[in-house]
Amino acid sequence: MSLPAYTGTLGRVWHYTFLAICGFVFFLLMAPILVIIPLSFNAEPYFTFSEGMVRLDPEAYSLRWYEDVLGFGEGTGANRGHEWAFAARNSIVIAIFATLIATTIGTLAAVGLSRPQMPFRRPIMALLISPLIVPIIITAAGMFFFYSSVGLAYSHLGVVLAHAAIGTPFVVITVTATLVGFDETLIRASSSLGAQPLRTFFKVILPLITPGIVSGALFAFITSFDEVVLIYFLADADQKTIPIQMWSGLRQQISPSILAVATLLITFSVILLVAVELLRRRSERLRGMSPQ
Amino acid sequence: MNTLAQPQTIMIDGVPLKDQLAKAERRKQITAFLLVAPLLVFIIFTFVIPIGNMLTRSVDNPRMSELMPDMVESLEEWDGKELPSEAIFEVMFEEINRNIETSTIGRVATHVNYNMAGARSLFLKSKRKFKKISGPPYKEQMIAGDKRWGEVRTWRIIKAVSDPVTAAYFLNAVDRSFDAEGNIIQQPEQKRIYVTLFLRTLWISALVTLLTLILGYPIAYLISTTPPRISNLLIIMVLLPFWTSLLVRTTSWIVLLQTQGVLNDIMVWLGVLSEEGRIQMIYNLNGTLVAMTQILLPFVVLPMYSVMKTIPLSQLRASQSLGANPVITFFKIFWPQSIPGIGAGGLLVFVLSVGYYITPALVGGASGQMISNQIAFHMRSSLNWGLAAALGTILLVGVMALYWLYDRIVGIDNMKLG
Numbered sequence: 001m002s003l004p005a006y007t008g009t010l011g012r013v014w015h016y017t018f019l020a021i022c023g024f025v026f027f028l029l030m031a032p033i034l035v036i037i038p039l040s041f042n043a044e045p046y047f048t049f050s051e052g053m054v055r056l057d058p059e060a061y062s063l064r065w066y067e068d069v070l071g072f073g074e075g076t077g078a079n080r081g082h083e084w085a086f087a088a089r090n091s092i093v094i095a096i097f098a099t100l101i102a103t104t105i106g107t108l109a110a111v112g113l114s115r116p117q118m119p120f121r122r123p124i125m126a127l128l129i130s131p132l133i134v135p136i137i138i139t140a141a142g143m144f145f146f147y148s149s150v151g152l153a154y155s156h157l158g159v160v161l162a163h164a165a166i167g168t169p170f171v172v173i174t175v176t177a178t179l180v181g182f183d184e185t186l187i188r189a190s191s192s193l194g195a196q197p198l199r200t201f202f203k204v205i206l207p208l209i210t211p212g213i214v215s216g217a218l219f220a221f222i223t224s225f226d227e228v229v230l231i232y233f234l235a236d237a238d239q240k241t242i243p244i245q246m247w248s249g250l251r252q253q254i255s256p257s258i259l260a261v262a263t264l265l266i267t268f269s270v271i272l273l274v275a276v277e278l279l280r281r282r283s284e285r286l287r288g289m290s291p292q
Numbered sequence: 293m294n295t296l297a298q299p300q301t302i303m304i305d306g307v308p309l310k311d312q313l314a315k316a317e318r319r320k321q322i323t324a325f326l327l328v329a330p331l332l333v334f335i336i337f338t339f340v341i342p343i344g345n346m347l348t349r350s351v352d353n354p355r356m357s358e359l360m361p362d363m364v365e366s367l368e369e370w371d372g373k374e375l376p377s378e379a380i381f382e383v384m385f386e387e388i389n390r391n392i393e394t395s396t397i398g399r400v401a402t403h404v405n406y407n408m409a410g411a412r413s414l415f416l417k418s419k420r421k422f423k424k425i426s427g428p429p430y431k432e433q434m435i436a437g438d439k440r441w442g443e444v445r446t447w448r449i450i451k452a453v454s455d456p457v458t459a460a461y462f463l464n465a466v467d468r469s470f471d472a473e474g475n476i477i478q479q480p481e482q483k484r485i486y487v488t489l490f491l492r493t494l495w496i497s498a499l500v501t502l503l504t505l506i507l508g509y510p511i512a513y514l515i516s517t518t519p520p521r522i523s524n525l526l527i528i529m530v531l532l533p534f535w536t537s538l539l540v541r542t543t544s545w546i547v548l549l550q551t552q553g554v555l556n557d558i559m560v561w562l563g564v565l566s567e568e569g570r571i572q573m574i575y576n577l578n579g580t581l582v583a584m585t586q587i588l589l590p591f592v593v594l595p596m597y598s599v600m601k602t603i604p605l606s607q608l609r610a611s612q613s614l615g616a617n618p619v620i621t622f623f624k625i626f627w628p629q630s631i632p633g634i635g636a637g638g639l640l641v642f643v644l645s646v647g648y649y650i651t652p653a654l655v656g657g658a659s660g661q662m663i664s665n666q667i668a669f670h671m672r673s674s675l676n677w678g679l680a681a682a683l684g685t686i687l688l689v690g691v692m693a694l695y696w697l698y699d700r701i702v703g704i705d706n707m708k709l710g
Contacts (some may be wrong), residue, residue, distance in 0.1 A: 011618060022514045025507045026526070028586060029533050032544030035554060039547060047547045048557050105331040112327025117320040126695070128331060129704050131339055133695045135647020137664040138343060138684045141671050145349070146342030165338040168331060173707055226537045229649060233671070246539045250546065250654050259547070262540040269535040276535075277528065 040259035065260035098163035106171025114179035167220030178212025211283030350681035353458035461682035516600035534590035549574040580660030592637035599633030
């Protein structure tokens with residue numbers, strides 16, 4: 001947004017005011033995330049910058065909270081580190097299985113929904129996306145009663161199914177988006193060359209929609225990985241995950257270890273975000289759209 | 293396929309082309325549907341049925357039919373005008389005795405007591421009084437034991453609470469209740485909390501929507517008008533919070549805003565505030581508003597951006613070259629074309645914020661609580677599941693109405709995820 005030469009003084013003033021406003025909004029978006037990273041290296045058990053940190057005194061920084069979390073430090077709690085490792089393992093296992101289920105059936109559904117012959121497309125689509133819209137507390141309450149009555153509450157399977165259900169809309173949305181403008185002639189070309197529908201799917205359709213599938217899967221993964229309310233209602237100590245551990249930490253006695261966990265999670269999200277962005281661009285290249 | 297040519301084209305095998313095409317079309321429909329079917333079945337079983345099941349609890353009232361089935365049945369025939377007959381008294385006598393034997397009389401008493409103060413003692417006292425009654429007539433002896441058995445009002449209340457379907461939870465959810473005569477009355481002043489809470493939820497959602505729109509519009513404009521090299525970076529800055537754990541962002545706000553937090557420290561250090569004058573910026577309505585606005589901002593920026601990038605910048609230059617100043621250009625050219633984006637983003641944020649739970653629970657304190665928090669409270673702490681279900685039903689109906697509106701105006705297909 002460079003300014004044209006004919007811009008008047010008022011225009012210039014406005015332009016810079018505008019940029020300042022935008023700068024402020026971006027600051028608002030980023031600051032809460034960025035502030036937590038240096039604080040997690042605080043040597044003191046406080047949630048604010050100590051004087052030493054402001055002076056960049058290396059003494060004021062330490063890795064003690066990370067040692068706490070990862071479980072090889074002295075630790076303040078009896079076995080806090082062990083707890084986080086246990087939660088991390090649960091989080092990852094649950095998220096992986098939920099993602100697998102959500103991605104498989106979500107992709108199939110997206111392929112079906114993108115067929116022009118799909119009957120009742122609109123209401124079915126609305127139903128399939130609804131887990132994204134229905135307030136999580138209602139979903140959690142409903143699942144709590146139902147899963148208790150069929151014996152799925154307080155089990156890994158129950159949590160996986162619940163997480164898969166709220167993850168599917170993301171897969172449906174991203175894969176359907178990749179299929180928009182999908183060249184139907186490719187399918188006919190493949191058939192006319194003698195390929196069975198299944199072969200067409202694996203050889204022609206799948207490679208083209210892979211970026212959409214992967215980014216949908218990442219969305220489903222992060223949804224499960226970050227989910228706390230369903231766990232709060234459906235799980236007990238055996239299914240404790242990182243978010244629920246943070247949740248109880250924040251509600252009871254907030255410990256600086258949480259900041260270390262938060263920093264680790266931020267790093268994780270940056271990796272996922274970069275992966276999704278790269279996939280999106282690849283997908284646009286594959287489909288012959290110019291990258292934006 | 294009725295656009296196809298006249299009378300009938302008969303294929304070699306003697307079947308009309310039209311029929312063959314229709315058949316092929318139907319087969320394609322079935323294939324498409326079969327592809328969707330696994331997910332549809334999965335969502336119905338793991339999501340739709342559980343929620344439907346929960347909703348029925350909002351009107352479900354099984355307690356009396358479980359504990360006193362015969363009594364409930366015999367009261368069905370009673371017209372409620374004058375005292376029930378001897379036969380009904382006898383059934384009641386036996387049902388109470390049976391519940392005394394199974395030690396469930398306390399549950400009956402509690403249940404009736406919800407609608408009739410003192411009903412608890414009426415039932416519990418019968419443990420002692422009924423021992424003296426050895427045979428008929430039950431009516432007189434029961435009334436002699438406690439004269440409330442001789443009041444039509446008592447029987448009406450028992451009949452009312454025995455109904456397997458009840459509107460009581462819904463009435464409770466809108467601060468109303470039944471009085472003894474079955475009329476709907478307002479709850480006493482200090483118990484009227486839910487209507488206020490619903491209104492506050494709408495108010496918070498509206499404020500959050502407005503704030504996200506005001507903050508999001510400039511940056512969506514900036515992103516859509518800068519060259520890709522810069523705008524790609526800016527989009528990543530919008531997406532990063534979107535991908536960061538909700539709990540992490542809420543934690544950040546606690547760290548930033550609490551009284552001993554970073555922001556207060558900075559202001560004390562700058563001398564704006566005194567050490568004693570630190571401001572309470574979190575654990576109240578303000579905390580909910582600030583945190584929710586930041587958390588939902590990406591949801592409004594992305595739809596606005598995707599609409600704005602379709603507005604050709606050449607139109608803006610054309611307008612300026614025709615003599616319009618930048619202000620007029622913006623309001624005549626850019627603004628009208630960006631309205632669909634505002635609608636899409638605003639509606640999405642509103643829908644999402646109406647059901648918000650985690651952030652208000654963690655940073656909302658007492659004044660920043662929303663309806664979801666109250667539902668969670670009744671689910672987990674007070675265990676009044678009927679009320680939780682009734683509040684949930686009202687919330688769900690509201691959200692579904694907004695969702696329907698969103699689908700009509702924006703279309704679910706146009707939902708963007710980065």
